[in-house]
Amino acid sequence: MYIEVDARGLACPKPVINTKKELDNIEQGIVIVTVDNDVAKQNILKLSNSLNCESRVIKEEKDLISIEIKKGENVIIEEKKQEELEDKCIFISSNKMGNGNDELGEVLMRGFIYTLTESKPYPKSILLVNSGVKLSTENHDTTQNFKILEEAGVEILSCGTCLDYYGLKESLKVGSVTNMYTIVDIMKNSSQTISI
Template identity: 80%
Template sequence: MVIEIDARGLGCPKPVINTKKELDKIDQGVVITTVDNEIAKENILKLAKSLNLESKVIKQEKDLICIEIIKGENVIIEQDKSLELEDKCIFISSDKMGKGNDELGNVLIRGFIYTLTESKPYPKSILLVNGGVRLSTENEDTIENLKILEEAGVEILSCGTCLDYYGVKEKLQVGSVTNMYTIVDTMKNSSQTISI
């Protein structure tokens, strides 16, 4: 069975959601999703990886990218990079910590990210949204410490819509770009979400 999805022109996270819906309907088969941009392609490949399914780009031209996902055959089972990760998600929505003085808030968030590197077990994932995406793009202190966490297996995810809004997508230095579907899914599947 081959299911084809045309997700060109759809905003984030619709290409991922539409692909996931079709994958949920079948026990075995192939889903081919066509998108028109790199971010949608990467998000669909990440979806397949998160479901332990084999995926690959089978066609790529300007504004036309086809991703094939195979379900029920050649299943890929990946193990976590680290056994020291705790099933927790850290949700950071600002490049400052707390309300009041912004300068103090900058110092506190840098201290918080550094302290995470010194506190094991590490969380499984860190989600950066709204102003929080500056921590993975512009703040050298936090970028350095987020890289330490990423190397240990922590998933660092920055909201693509937020990166676009602030005009910093090209400055992303650690982790990967994500979408609202993955943000919600990560939070739902974590035993605890801690909001900063």
Template identity: 75%
Template sequence: MLIEIDARGLACPKPVINTKKELDKLQDGIILVTVDNSIAKENILKLSKSLNCEAKITKEEEDLIVIEIKKGKNVIIEDKKDNELEDKCIFISSDKMGEGNDELGEVLIKGFIYTLTEAKPYPKYIVFVNSAVKLTAQNKSTIENLKVLEECGVEILSCGTCLDYYNLKETLQVGSVTNMYNIVDIMKNSSQTISI
């Protein structure tokens, strides 16, 4: 079975939601998803991997990207690093930690992220929203430590809407851009979500 989805012009996270709906209905077959931006492309590739589907780009032009997703019994995508990580999500919503003095809050959040590199097993996901996206795009200290975690298999995810709001999408230094659908899905399916 072949299903085609035209998700061009749809705001995030609609392309992912529409793709997920069709994948949920499909037992065995191929879905061709057409999008018009790299953020939607990356989000759909991540969705495919999370659902154990095989995905590849079949066409990529400036405003036209076609993703082929195969779903079926013979498709197995393994992530070897998963067994070294805890099924936990750390949700960070500010570039400071705690209430009170902002300068102290900045020191604390840097210390927290550094300490994560020393505390194994690592969480599967670290999600950054609101001003926390500055930690993945501007803060050299936190970026260095987050790169250490990323190299060990931790998914570092920054909210695309938040990056846009702070004009930081082009300066993201570590991890990848995500959307609210993916954030909700991760938080629902992780065994534990720790909010900072």
């Protein structure tokens, strides 16, 4: 079976949702997805990987990126080794912890991220939204500690819409860009979501 999905011009997370719908409708076959930006491309590739499908970029020009996804057909995906991870996600919606003094809030957040590196088992995922994306872009201390967690297998995911809003898409220093579909999916499927 061969299906084409034209997701150009669609706002996040529609390219991912439309692609997943087509993949869910087939047992095996090829889905060709066309998007018009790098964030959508990365999100489609991550979706494919999460569904144990094989994917590759077959065409990449300005405002036109085509991705081939193969479902079924003896696809073997090498799983990333993850040691000592709990089935939990941490949802961080600010670069500050608590309400009150902003400077104190930033100090507390840096301390929290550092303490995570010293507290095993680690969570499977850390989701960064709103000004929380500044922790994976602007803050040297937190980006270095996130790198320690990432090397241990923790997914560090920053909201693409939020990065765009703050003008930080090109400043991501650790982890990867994600979309609202993936954020919701991870939160729903984790045994526990801890909101900071």
